[in-house]
Amino acid sequence: MDFVLVHGTSQSPAGWNRVAKVLTAAGHRAIAVDLLTPADLPIEGYAQHAREQYGGGRPVVVAHSGSGVLLPAIAEALGARAMVWVAAYIPDFAGGKSLRDEARTALEPDWIGVDPTADPAKAAEFLFHDCDPETERLALESLRLFSPAVLATHPAGPAPEIPSTVIVPTRDRTLKPEWMRRAARDRLGVTAIEIDAGHCPHVSRPAEIAAILTRRV
Numbered sequence: 001m002d003f004v005l006v007h008g009t010s011q012s013p014a015g016w017n018r019v020a021k022v023l024t025a026a027g028h029r030a031i032a033v034d035l036l037t038p039a040d041l042p043i044e045g046y047a048q049h050a051r052e053q054y055g056g057g058r059p060v061v062v063a064h065s066g067s068g069v070l071l072p073a074i075a076e077a078l079g080a081r082a083m084v085w086v087a088a089y090i091p092d093f094a095g096g097k098s099l100r101d102e103a104r105t106a107l108e109p110d111w112i113g114v115d116p117t118a119d120p121a122k123a124a125e126f127l128f129h130d131c132d133p134e135t136e137r138l139a140l141e142s143l144r145l146f147s148p149a150v151l152a153t154h155p156a157g158p159a160p161e162i163p164s165t166v167i168v169p170t171r172d173r174t175l176k177p178e179w180m181r182r183a184a185r186d187r188l189g190v191t192a193i194e195i196d197a198g199h200c201p202h203v204s205r206p207a208e209i210a211a212i213l214t215r216r217v
Contacts, residue, residue, distance in 0.1 A: 010127065011200070015142040018202065022206050031059075047074045062086060065087055068091065086167045115145065124136055129171075131198075170196055
């Protein structure tokens, strides 16, 4: 099975290295796409950029954090068989609100305004607090800002018809776990899978994430 792994707003594709290694060892193909471009693109532009890096097939597309805004468009462009939301923002398909509109209800208050790529201590506090020291060191090396305006301002379109799995880390310090659970149910019609981890379980719990990916899709 092919897995296309989409980085979030504060890590490069290297953030997926540990999950990709587990998936590859199990005989799957894992492609961590890089969405960073010299200039901001519209939603469709990022979807096409991901398609160019992947090629063809019917992959499972997995997105982290703020890249949940892009997940439906990328999944449709790639002809995905399934979408997986890992500690990811789930758009307001019915109401058309943007991430900016929902920031104060979806995000933990202390996280708003923090740039973890500029402050390793903040990154450790909010993103990697559940990592052992060596994993945290590697995670800090993956920090990179990806914050195009479209992530904050894009109003959601119709709900995707592609099946979804939602993974909610119960110790997330950025997106509110209770908000993610409710959004999974109300916006995608699924019950979230919960994992005892912080905002980056693909870093701190790679084997568990890989097991969910291969078992649920």
